[in-house]
Amino acid sequence: MLKKARRTLAQRVNSLPAKLLAKIGISPNVVTISGLLLTFGVAWVLATGHFFLGGFLVLLSGAFDMLDGAVARISARSTRFGALLDSTFDRFSEAALFLGLLAYYADKGSYQEILLVGAALVGSVMTSYVRARAEGLGQECEVGLFTRPERVILLAIGLIFNQMLVILWIIAVLSNLIALQRLFHVRQQLGREDQGND
Numbered sequence: 001m002l003k004k005a006r007r008t009l010a011q012r013v014n015s016l017p018a019k020l021l022a023k024i025g026i027s028p029n030v031v032t033i034s035g036l037l038l039t040f041g042v043a044w045v046l047a048t049g050h051f052f053l054g055g056f057l058v059l060l061s062g063a064f065d066m067l068d069g070a071v072a073r074i075s076a077r078s079t080r081f082g083a084l085l086d087s088t089f090d091r092f093s094e095a096a097l098f099l100g101l102l103a104y105y106a107d108k109g110s111y112q113e114i115l116l117v118g119a120a121l122v123g124s125v126m127t128s129y130v131r132a133r134a135e136g137l138g139q140e141c142e143v144g145l146f147t148r149p150e151r152v153i154l155l156a157i158g159l160i161f162n163q164m165l166v167i168l169w170i171i172a173v174l175s176n177l178i179a180l181q182r183l184f185h186v187r188q189q190l191g192r193e194d195q196g197n198d
Contacts (some may be wrong), residue, residue: 004123015070017067017070018067018070018071018073018074019074020073021067021080022071022074022075026071027071027077028068028069028071028072028075028077028078028082028086029068029082029177031064031071032034032068032082032085033089034064035061035064035067035089036064036089036092036093036096038060038061039061039093039096039097040096041057041097042054042058042060042061042096042097043058043096043097043098043100044100045100046097046100046101046103046104046159047099047101047103047104048099048104049104050133051120051159051160051162051164052159052160052162054100054159055155055156055157055158055159055160055161056156056160058097058152058155058156058159059152059153059156059158060157061093062149062152062153063122063139065089065090065093068082068086068109069086085099086124087128087132090128091125091128092150094124094148094152095121095124095125095149097152097190098117098120098121098124099121101113101117101164102114102117102118105117105121108171112143112165112176113164113165113168114171116165116171117168117172117175119146119176120151120168120172120175121173122173122176123172123173123174123176123178124148124151124175125147126131126172126175126179127144127148127175127178127179127182128148129134129179130179130182130183132183134182134186135188136138137188139186139190140189141147141185141186143158143168143181143182143185144176144181144182145178146175146177146178147178148194151171151175154167154170154171155167155171
C-alpha cells in the first residue's frame, strides 16, 4: 500500500517536468547522468559544511533522480540498459552524499559521526544489494519501509534542521535492519519453494 502510494505521488510530482523534458527531446539517460553530476555538486556542498543549503539541494537532487524514469515512460524510450544505468547511478548518488558527509566529519575529527556515516553507507548499499541479488534468483524483494526515498528525505531533514547525529543514528540502524528484513523475506520465499519441490 505504502509503495503504491509513494509511486503514485512521485509520478504526479514528476509529471509536468518529465513531459517538458520529453517534449524537447531530452534522453532519459541524459537526465540520469545530469542527476548524478548534480549530486556530486551537492556532495561537495556537504563536504564544505553548508548543511542548511545542502539539505534543500539533497531534496532537489532526489527529485531530479526520479525524473529519468518518468521521462522514459512518457517518451516511450524505456530500455533495459537505461534501467540498469538509473539503478547504478542511484547507488553512486547516495554514496556520494555520504562521502561528502564523511569528508566533513573526518576534517572535524567527529569519530561518532564518521562511524555512523559508514554504517549508513553500508546499510544503503546492502539494502539495494539484497534486492538485486534476490531478483537475480527470481524472487520479488521490495519489502521494507525505509528505502532510498525515505533515506534521502530524512537526510535532508537532518541537514536543514541541524539534527544530523540523530538522523545518522536512524539511517544507520534502519537501513541495516531493512537489509536484514529483506534477507529474511527472501529466505522465507526460497524455503517455501524448496519445500514445494520436495
